[in-house]
Amino acid sequence: xxxxxxxxxxxxxxxxxxxxxxxxxxxxxxxxxxxxxxxxxxxxxxxxxxxxxxxxxxxxxxxxxxxxxxxxxxxxxxxxxxxxxxxxxxxxxxxxxxxxxxxxxxxxxxxxxxxxxxxxxxxxxxxxxxxxxxxxxxxxxxxxxxxxxxxxxxxxxxxxxxxxxxxxxxxxxxxxxxxxxxxxxxxxxxxxxxxxxxxxxxxxxxxxxxxxxxxxxxxxxxxxxxxxxxxxxxxxxxxxxxxxxxxxxxxxxxxxxxxxxxxxxxxxxxxx
Amino acid sequence: xxxxxxxxxxxxxxxxxxxxxxxxxxxxxxxxxxxxxxxxxxxxxxxxxxxxxxxxxxxxxxxxxxxxxxxxxxxxxxxxxxxxxxxxxxxxxxxxxxxxxxxxxxxxxxxxxxxxxxxxxxxxxxxxxxxxxxxxxxxxxxxxxxxxxxxxxxxxxxxxxxxxxxxxxxxxxxxxxxxxxxxxxxxxxxxxxxxxxxxxxxxxxxxxxxxxxxxxxxxxxxxxxxxxxxxxxxxxxxxxxxxxxxxxxxxxxxxxxxxxxxxxxxxxxxxxxxxxxxxxxxxxxxxxxxxxxxxxxxxxxxxxxxxxxxxxxxxxxxxxxxxxxxxxxxxxxxxxxxxxxxxxxxxxxxxxxxxxxxxxxxxxxxxxxxxxxxxxxxxxxxxxxxxxxxxxxxxxxxxxxxxxxxxxx
Numbered sequence: 001x002x003x004x005x006x007x008x009x010x011x012x013x014x015x016x017x018x019x020x021x022x023x024x025x026x027x028x029x030x031x032x033x034x035x036x037x038x039x040x041x042x043x044x045x046x047x048x049x050x051x052x053x054x055x056x057x058x059x060x061x062x063x064x065x066x067x068x069x070x071x072x073x074x075x076x077x078x079x080x081x082x083x084x085x086x087x088x089x090x091x092x093x094x095x096x097x098x099x100x101x102x103x104x105x106x107x108x109x110x111x112x113x114x115x116x117x118x119x120x121x122x123x124x125x126x127x128x129x130x131x132x133x134x135x136x137x138x139x140x141x142x143x144x145x146x147x148x149x150x151x152x153x154x155x156x157x158x159x160x161x162x163x164x165x166x167x168x169x170x171x172x173x174x175x176x177x178x179x180x181x182x183x184x185x186x187x188x189x190x191x192x193x194x195x196x197x198x199x200x201x202x203x204x205x206x207x208x209x210x211x212x213x214x215x216x217x218x219x220x221x222x223x224x225x226x227x228x229x230x231x232x233x234x235x236x237x238x239x240x241x242x243x244x245x246x247x248x249x250x251x252x253x254x255x256x257x258x259x260x261x262x263x264x265x266x267x268x269x270x271x272x
Numbered sequence: 273x274x275x276x277x278x279x280x281x282x283x284x285x286x287x288x289x290x291x292x293x294x295x296x297x298x299x300x301x302x303x304x305x306x307x308x309x310x311x312x313x314x315x316x317x318x319x320x321x322x323x324x325x326x327x328x329x330x331x332x333x334x335x336x337x338x339x340x341x342x343x344x345x346x347x348x349x350x351x352x353x354x355x356x357x358x359x360x361x362x363x364x365x366x367x368x369x370x371x372x373x374x375x376x377x378x379x380x381x382x383x384x385x386x387x388x389x390x391x392x393x394x395x396x397x398x399x400x401x402x403x404x405x406x407x408x409x410x411x412x413x414x415x416x417x418x419x420x421x422x423x424x425x426x427x428x429x430x431x432x433x434x435x436x437x438x439x440x441x442x443x444x445x446x447x448x449x450x451x452x453x454x455x456x457x458x459x460x461x462x463x464x465x466x467x468x469x470x471x472x473x474x475x476x477x478x479x480x481x482x483x484x485x486x487x488x489x490x491x492x493x494x495x496x497x498x499x500x501x502x503x504x505x506x507x508x509x510x511x512x513x514x515x516x517x518x519x520x521x522x523x524x525x526x527x528x529x530x531x532x533x534x535x536x537x538x539x540x541x542x543x544x545x546x547x548x549x550x551x552x553x554x555x556x557x558x559x560x561x562x563x564x565x566x567x568x569x570x571x572x573x574x575x576x577x578x579x580x581x582x583x584x585x586x587x588x589x590x591x592x593x594x595x596x597x598x599x600x601x602x603x604x605x606x607x608x609x610x611x612x613x614x615x616x617x618x619x620x621x622x623x624x625x626x627x628x629x630x631x632x633x634x635x636x637x638x639x640x641x642x643x644x645x646x647x648x649x650x651x652x653x654x655x656x657x658x659x660x661x662x663x664x665x666x667x668x669x670x671x672x673x674x675x676x677x678x679x680x681x
Contacts, residue, residue, distance in 0.1 A: 198477065199629075200631075201439075201610045201630060204675065230674070236631075240631045244441055247441075251442075
């Protein structure tokens with residue numbers, strides 16, 4: 001007969017094979033589903049790719065929860081008192097020993113519901129900008145434009161500003177800057193820059209194109225705002241706009257301002 | 273499903289024009305798709321029994337048609353009839369007061385024949401034809417081309433609006449000036465032909481008030497039969513019966529045979545849906561589907577030699593599911609999308625212009641174009657690269673799924 005005050009079952013009562021199978025099975029399922037879904041996602045484009053990538057962490061959480069639910073009754077006597085005692089003890093131990101770790105884990109669960117970032121999103125956290133590649137239980141892995149992998153713990157979610165450039169969608173606004181000598185026909189330049197974006201092979205024509213003109217003490221600052229077809233093209237898009245924009249402006253004899261370099265360096269954060 | 277069998281002198285219209293807002297692409301009925309899906313699943317479980325079934329005409333017993341036979345059985349669409357039908361459609365507009373509406377657009381998808389129909393109309397009725405500017409004139413925003421345009425009180429036809437612009441920062445101004453002028457009535461009365469991809473792009477380029485636009489009604493299976501019948505150039509007295517190769521189901525005939533067959537074919541319905549009712553695309557697939565028995569070809573040749581007539585000839589049509597469509601390279605890159613999209617937006621371009629418009633090096637463009645030509649998606653004709661009619665549906669669906677601007681047809 002089971003003693004309800006005994007937290008763990010006797011070793012003879014525990015089916016270690018079953019527990020082992022559950023753990024190994026869960027691990028295999030997580031590894032397989034992650035690899036498979038990411039492989040499938042790499043063959044897809046657009047919203048299907050983003051949807052599939054976003055489902056990876058959700059599926060992993062689901063498998064972990066099911067594995068825990070299946071394992072606990074096999075290790076402990078599942079009475080109310082035992083569960084309270086177990087959770088209390090686990091909470092106390094974890095609270096002291098792994099405060100940040102647990103905080104990240106909890107934030108990881110929150111990210112699954114609030115979705116401040118999803119795989120495929122372009123985010124900036126703590127000054128680091130890049131594409132979200134994977135979201136694990138504790139952290140998010142982002143790859144910067146310089147192909148550097150940055151691991152950001154989810155606990156940043158509590159107290160840091162998280163900038164998400166495309167927020168789960170296909171549309172990511174890119175801004176291309178042009179710094180010109182103040183003596184020019186601004187209306188004509190605005191029109192030319194608009195056409196430069198409109199004729200780019202990268203441009204998403206379903207989204208608006210805007211040219212913002214700002215007069216500065218050193219000259220005139222043009223901000224050409226447009227969306228690329230795919231967020232992953234953003235740097236090529238800005239490069240294309242810069243090259244063709246400069247070419248078009250040079251053809252009408254507009255001079256570029258050199259004094260703006262200092263300001264642009266100060267403003268640069270990585271995102272185009 | 274009924275197999276339409278129409279007489280050669282059928283008076284029903286083969287060309288109908290509708291406002292572009294009313295355009296609707298033919299679809300395969302959901303019930304048919306479901307039935308087909310279920311039968312495919314059923315076939316998986318009945319593989320053994322399926323194997324015992326024998327095709328009505330095994331593929332090995334048939335051969336494709338050569339160029340001269342294809343010309344006889346499926347010659348170019350009758351664009352002249354299209355031009356006449358278009359003139360009839362616009363009769364009311366031509367005779368009305370037309371207050372505020374000096375131009376009408378004919379918008380057609382690639383291979384839909386907008387330029388051919390308008391050229392046919394213009395030549396049949398001695399109407400002024402506006403020639404497109406040269407690429408150099410476009411880039412220089414040349415006044416000389418605008419100065420050559422017709423004056424007020426002239427009726428003119430401009431078959432290729434898509435040849436008035438280039439997707440380049442310097443390539444849009446001439447188009448805008450032309451449209452400003454045409455819409456204002458300064459050029460008199462005109463009909464402008466425009467490719468549907470250029471039309472979609474120009475909606476973002478010119479922000480004036482777009483005049484009304486019409487398009488050919490998408491060809492459904494009945495319309496396709498009419499079109500295909502008119503493409504036949506039979507020898508004296510020859511009639512043709514088109515049957516599906518796997519089950520012998522008749523698709524249509526040019527004779528007076530009664531259709532008593534219990535077998536049915538969904539080939540034409542599938543063709544109409546796949547080609548979006550685009551006659552140029554449908555014809556390209558149709559030509560690829562036609563086969564004859566080797567001895568039939570021989571018999572025809574003997575008859576030719578004797579100058580005798582052939583009573584009736586069966587043309588076998590490859591079943592829809594057995595047709596192989598061109599496909600995109602396994603790892604289609606961004607370059608592939610750029611080249612295809614640019615070609616469609618201009619309804620074909622020379623290599624030099626592709627180099628000018630794309631953010632790619634010349635060798636990259638050449639490599640991509642060669643790759644696409646090999647895949648049957650792009651063709652080279654009159655020094656111009658163009659998306660092939662046979663590959664157009666695949667290309668369109670690829671660009672659409674990748675988020676590129678697409679036409680509405």
